[in-house]
Amino acid sequence: MDRIKELLEKLKEQKLEGIFLTKESNVNYISNFSDEAAFALICEKGNFLITDGRFTELAESLCKGFTIVNWHKFDRNLQKAVAIVCKENEINKLGFEKTHMTFDVYKKLENEAKSLDIELIPTEGLVEELRYIKDSEEIENLRKACKIADKALEELLPYIKPGISENDLAAKLEYYMKVNGAQSIGFETILISGSKTSLPHGKPNNKVIENGDFVTIDFGALYNGYISDMTRTFVVGQPSEEQIKVYNLVKDAQEVGLNSLKPGICSKVPDDNIREIIKEYEKFYYPGIGHGVGRELHEQPFLGNYGTKIIEAGCVITVEPGLYIPGWGGVRIEDTVLVKEEGIEILTHFSKDLIILK
Template identity: 60%
Template structure:
């Protein structure tokens, strides 16, 4: 069963005739459209991509081969809701689902008013396309593998530049340049490259701070390839490591290894957190429990791993494992890999070494 047939089955289950898709990663996933500012409407028998004049040719080249019709919403008084209303009439949709988490209030109110004039009901839905994206097929896995290979290579090329006197911002620029020179279509997300006490910030921002002797350096980054994102974190020490730095690093490394052991087809999202807490118990107050998440077209997708997790890992999921300890005023350590769940185990897609590297 292909994606379109699965969507039609979901429409029937929800008692609706069609769905308006506005979340960009969802649009890209179901249409094959590779850029921004496009929307999709899928009915029982027809499917449309709606974009503006800047992207019509691109949409026609990439989406028509996948069975989509393409509309320029600028031709409907520059109104996306009017274009959607037109599609509903063409497809004879009487109950239209919309992604409630991603539809802005102004678009909702305008669309609701237009559809009511045609006796069409607007119905909120959640997680429908994301359900299809939960596991990855062979093509998606190949794209994710390539994104991880690019990130591994870029980090390897950055290592010689990580030394005292170089700023976080300069290192960040070199890393992102290297990813693109190695084939990334874009960076996967805003790079985290921080040092010293700042490494206690799970999502700290690189700035003009220079690397100092004895600093931790934490780098959390990813490449994007064909729309798929890699996500990896490594933590280094520059110059010489203190006993406490070695202790914390090795504890996080052990915790990450245990977390990886807990990743398998059928495992609940809470399981790694339970086991990791046993290892980092001495420093549990400095532990952030969000130690993993799905990654694909979006950086953060289901399943989310942690004590709040609600999902089950399945064969085909691509998920990160990234436990960390963050001690305010001192620093922190995070080690992260992108992981593919196989039928009989896991494949770690990010290959960069995890032994503590002390960079001279």
């Protein structure tokens, strides 16, 4: 319940009597709920998980310290349920997540709130600030998600050869993640080959792997609500000198980025240092070189030339520099990394040496 205590302290600072959470990752973080279609209302007098009849039994088993509210019993009106819970718990100033509530939901809630003299006050980032530093349980979940991804890629490797399609490989990889313990995939798998590897977020299709292709795989496993994120790039058949050169440059750049991470630095610093390594190819460099990862794939802090956050011990961050040369191909190497008081722990362990697949 420490998370709730910390959130209540933030509410006091902003002179709020309660907060209505609508963002799924924030609801799940604060309540331990593990599914969709749920909302949370937190106040001094109690904690409420608001869902419908499909999920009440699950919520009762998972959300200890919460009163479960089935909004279908309030004339199937979510906003009415929220307003009545507020009135019953003497909440006259209710915060809401302004960047995560749709206009339609807001207007309906506003109508219900007005009828009961409840003031709606927009907030931003209150729960995200709590999620910035991961606790020991979160870190263990992320370690497990990374371990599953490592194992799945190891099992996929023998199938990466000429003649197999990107779609076939992506399906096998996602299967191996699930049989190794993932709840699901963490995000849509990027598995691309040949000149398509110049697309940072290219999508797999029926293109078949050919000799001389780079194969870039960016993927992650979802475990207990937490997401791993890893990218590896391989060569099928004999690599060219240019492929070896670009690959090694990215590998060196990633090492510099990893070595830059420590508590107290600005999230812009790793990008500054990487640019010194890739000067010759800088026009092919994408400056977004990493991001926080946890219950969401992309969280603060974001690493890049636009970074403003201060890295702290307990942040879990990806480091993923890449070079993307249109019409030729590209290389990205990415790890999920835990920042510690002294040094870092790389949570994704698959080899980063250039692997040549025959």
